[in-house]
Amino acid sequence: MHAIALDSKYGVPTVAIHTNVFEKAVQSVTRMHGMPQARYTFVPQPVMGKTAEQLRAYVEGKSPISGRPVMQEVIEGLTRPAEGDHLKEIKFERSTPRLVDSDTDDNLHHRFLENNWTDKLPIILPTEKRVAEMLAHTSRKPDEVAGHIRSNQFRQHWEFTVEKVAVNAVMAGASPEYFPVILALAASGVSARGSTTSSMAAMVVVNGPIRNEIGMNSGTGAMAPYNHANATIGRAYGLLSQNLQGGSIPGDSYMGSQGNGYAYGSVTFAENEERSPWTPFHVQHGFKPTDSTVSIFTGCRSTAFTLGVREQFWREHVRNMLRGMDAHSAPTFLLDPIAARQYIDRGGFDTKEKMIEWVYENALMPAGEYWDYQLIQNYIYPRATFGEEPYASKLKAAPDEMIRMFKPDEIHVVVVGGETNGYWRIMGCNYQKTVSVDEWR
Amino acid sequence: MADGTHETEKMSVLNPVGFAPKITPKPMAPRLESLDGKTIYLVDPRFDDSGLFLRQVQDWFAERMPSVKTELVEMSSVYTKDDPKTWEMIKANGDGAIIGVGH
Numbered sequence: 001m002h003a004i005a006l007d008s009k010y011g012v013p014t015v016a017i018h019t020n021v022f023e024k025a026v027q028s029v030t031r032m033h034g035m036p037q038a039r040y041t042f043v044p045q046p047v048m049g050k051t052a053e054q055l056r057a058y059v060e061g062k063s064p065i066s067g068r069p070v071m072q073e074v075i076e077g078l079t080r081p082a083e084g085d086h087l088k089e090i091k092f093e094r095s096t097p098r099l100v101d102s103d104t105d106d107n108l109h110h111r112f113l114e115n116n117w118t119d120k121l122p123i124i125l126p127t128e129k130r131v132a133e134m135l136a137h138t139s140r141k142p143d144e145v146a147g148h149i150r151s152n153q154f155r156q157h158w159e160f161t162v163e164k165v166a167v168n169a170v171m172a173g174a175s176p177e178y179f180p181v182i183l184a185l186a187a188s189g190v191s192a193r194g195s196t197t198s199s200m201a202a203m204v205v206v207n208g209p210i211r212n213e214i215g216m217n218s219g220t221g222a223m224a225p226y227n228h229a230n231a232t233i234g235r236a237y238g239l240l241s242q243n244l245q246g247g248s249i250p251g252d253s254y255m256g257s258q259g260n261g262y263a264y265g266s267v268t269f270a271e272n273e274e275r276s277p278w279t280p281f282h283v284q285h286g287f288k289p290t291d292s293t294v295s296i297f298t299g300c301r302s303t304a305f306t307l308g309v310r311e312q313f314w315r316e317h318v319r320n321m322l323r324g325m326d327a328h329s330a331p332t333f334l335l336d337p338i339a340a341r342q343y344i345d346r347g348g349f350d351t352k353e354k355m356i357e358w359v360y361e362n363a364l365m366p367a368g369e370y371w372d373y374q375l376i377q378n379y380i381y382p383r384a385t386f387g388e389e390p391y392a393s394k395l396k397a398a399p400d401e402m403i404r405m406f407k408p409d410e411i412h413v414v415v416v417g418g419e420t421n422g423y424w425r426i427m428g429c430n431y432q433k434t435v436s437v438d439e440w441r
Numbered sequence: 442m443a444d445g446t447h448e449t450e451k452m453s454v455l456n457p458v459g460f461a462p463k464i465t466p467k468p469m470a471p472r473l474e475s476l477d478g479k480t481i482y483l484v485d486p487r488f489d490d491s492g493l494f495l496r497q498v499q500d501w502f503a504e505r506m507p508s509v510k511t512e513l514v515e516m517s518s519v520y521t522k523d524d525p526k527t528w529e530m531i532k533a534n535g536d537g538a539i540i541g542v543g544h
Contacts, residue, residue, distance in 0.1 A: 017539065100456050
């Protein structure tokens with residue numbers, strides 16, 4: 001995308017070099033940005049970790065896509081106009097029909113599957129009647145624009161209406177009374193089908209009265225497939241994300257190398273406010289206890305877990321877990337109420353904020369190790385070298401100096417679980433936002 | 442369906458896909474007649490050892506096309522952010538650019 005801007009906006013002839021696994025993604029992005037004739041070439045994947053000699057071989061080698069010398073394509077890209085009139089290939093005025101061509105039940109299921117409109121599990125077909133029943137549970141008009149969404153920063157936003165969200169909610173098997181929660185998730189603009197090579201998934205935490213109104217589970221098995229609302233709200237969030245943003249297709253609009261099982265249900269649950277010893281998550285973020293909200297986290301990949309908070313070595317145990325996490329994704333503590341109360345007993349953390357401060361002070365790593373992580377090199381190091389704090393100060397540390405891994409505002413605590421035991425886990429993820437459900441009732 | 446009569450009955454359902462943005466075609470910058478004597482910026486997006494790769498591209502130019510002057514620059518921050526300051530600098534001082542390795 002930067003090459004497109006540099007070429008078209010700044011008038012600098014530009015060639016982009018990508019790795020071959022991004023062929024379809026590059027074609028899709030250049031087409032959607034109105035520049036299918038953009039000049040690019042490919043080298044083999046990966047570049048990361050290769051020696052200078054291996055990289056030189058890439059430069060002197062041939063594109064694994066076209067079979068032509070890489071540098072020949074680079075030089076031609078700078079000196080020759082694109083062949084053919086690529087602009088004619090673009091459909092500039094596109095609209096999505098409201099209805100799918102009518103067909104039999106079996107054929108429609110097959111078509112939804114073939115069109116990549118599902119998560120590859122059976123769906124409920126969104127008939128007019130079912131969609132109307134879903135729409136009856138919001139005061140919003142069906143044709144109202146509910147929001148915009150995209151799979152990452154390099155893609156353009158797609159637009160969607162309230163009715164489009166309802167269609168996806170029906171497909172997920174959600175009950176109509178869940179619809180305000182699903183609408184709030186959609187309107188957040190945060191995709192549960194983000195396209196990153198790191199295979200992120202989303203996590204959804206519901207707070208406030210809506211939890212009990214629609215029978216969500218915050219207790220035993222809350223994060224597992226044992227509650228209809230938890231399961232179908234999370235599934236609807238995934239389906240609406242992929243369909244309303246224009247797709248999530250491996251190799252094209254989804255580049256997660258390994259994929260992520262969390263993405264099936266987007267780890268959707270309610271906070272156990274009744275059994276939590278602390279302030280509910282949404283109240284920490286400016287809402288009233290009587291407000292109903294959804295909080296969205298992305299980047300869910302790494303998870304650590306253990307049982308209890310031991311008297312003698314609990315500090316060391318937690319530090320070990322934090323050191324074992326991906327240093328780029330901050331920790332969100334998901335605590336069974338038993339574990340939450342143990343943290344109060346052991347650490348004196350009578351507020352979530354006190355626990356967060358302790359984690360901030362104790363999530364430490366030698367600077368040399370920290371800066372050598374590839375994700376830190378990709379996403380933090382560039383910001384540090386150009387003076388962004390607190391990263392710039394961390395960069396001044398000696399290699400063996402212990403530095404803080406995370407910022408305090410990146411660390412979070414949520415209480416969930418049914419007290420069958422004091423298990424707890426740390427989810428490595430990035431908090432995005434908390435949004436109102438009530439606005440979508 | 443268990444009832445065979447329903448299997449051939451056609452039904453109407455709604456399309457779940459959102460609305461694509463209108464695409465505005467973008468023109469390409471005029472290409473260079475030749476690279477001879479030109480300054481080409483090699484832009485490092487700072488992703489997955491891309492800088493190491495571009496150094497090899499720079500060496501390739503030095504050996505194979507020494508009349509081309511190359512300048513290796515890093516983007517100002519992470520690759521996910523636009524970098525108008527760098528683009529303006531390249532526009533003012535360069536004739537072309539190579540960005541890699543893209544993501």
